[in-house]
Amino acid sequence: MNAMPETSFQNTAQHPRAGGHGTVLEIQDFSLWYGAQQALHGITLGIERGLVTALIGPSGCGKSTLLRCLNRMNDLVDGVRIRGRIVFDGQDIHAPGTDVIELRKRMGMVFQKPNPFPMSIFDNVCYPLRVDGVRKRSALEEVVERSLRAAALWDEVKDRLEDSALALSGGQQQRLCIARAIANEPEVLLMDEPCSALDPIATAKIEELIDRLAGRFTIVIVTHNMQQAARVSHNTAFMYLGRLIEYGDTETVFTVPRVEQTQEYITGRFG
């Protein structure tokens, strides 16, 4: 009953994909175990350069695990085993001799809860540069202003850069963390539920920011909020129980998903 007679109804919905420039990250048949527990099952997925890719799925589906694999944050967890490859700009990120610190510099990360360092706004943003050994005040000032502007926070904090970052509101703190994450111009921005601790206005500001940063950066965002995934992303990957169920352009996934499980999840019929 689902086969459409070709002669009468045809697909007119074409989804032009603006701003895509090939894949920057290739996840190839990637599996992961936490001890005996397999958390990811043979995920194959290409992240397109300059676009926003959303990872969605119910709790425990492996979306955050997958995100943390991209910059090898899971290396820090005991008993993790992996199989398969993640290729970033043509390089296998698990290849022997890979500089993990360098890898993480090229992939900025923003977490669920804003995590500013207990220091001034200024010092927070230029922290990654200082770690890199940049000492010149004028260079630091330039990066701080550029990053805060890019994170849409400049106007709100420009007169109090020396104040403690902890005095900012939750939404401002999260934008500060984004400013810090983009301060040394990473190629990819990984966001793990960046709005889940924020109110709707602060959420809207982050979403607007994601929109503005797309193109300059490749963004991978994990979100529980499906409307958010629909609003901010170009591509959406739906995961369930450690498997990639469906991956496609966001408009298709949210209007005419190919797989019934995706349909059940995004329409609120799951479980």
Add this chain to the structure above:
Amino acid sequence: MLHEHTVKTYEEDLRNLKAKVQQLGRLASEQLERAMGCVTRPREEDCARVVRDDAELDRLEREIDADVLRILALRQPMAVDLREIVAALRIAVELERIGDLASNIAKRSAALEALPLVPPVGGLPDLGRQVGRRLERVLVALSRRDLEDAAEVWRNDSEIDQRYTAIFRETLTYMMEDPRTISAGIHLLFIAKNLERIGDHATNIAEMVGFLVTGREATGDRPKGDDSIEVSRALGPSRS
């Protein structure tokens, strides 16, 4: 088969919406049948009743409108649910229009009854039956979400168009032969046109069923068999 929504009131909202669209479909179908009854046996009280009862269809359509707005605002529907809701909104408009056309047929039947000379055009009841079957068929396709049946309705619009063209030709001939039949002839033409348009609305609903099931819009030209313009050119007086 999809499972039910986790939020039961959402499930109920959607079920009620579907039920209202089906009910509006039944009412439109009944109105058409009764309007055609007025064409064959025009009794004043019957005609008046069809016209009066059209208000119920209008009311139901407004109710569906309000429900759709509320569900969109409160539930942020996605995928098949979103299509279900958009289709309900559009189908309700089609059905309400069918009701208007049926009511107009009843009105014209009453007017015909008062005229002294009505051309004996025989094809109307047949056309009415054909259009009625078509409407019923598309409503069943809608309730079953049956793509094949909807596509079948969509493809077979040309028969109705051909029958309409035949009535047009016949009525025009009577009016040319005897100008006293013109008033009645015009009513007959409008009734035939209304029926043909109800057929078109059924086609639109068939397209909506396709959209609902597949998420795709119908494309390409609809099969057409309405040659009434050519007929009027051939039969009517030329300018030279």
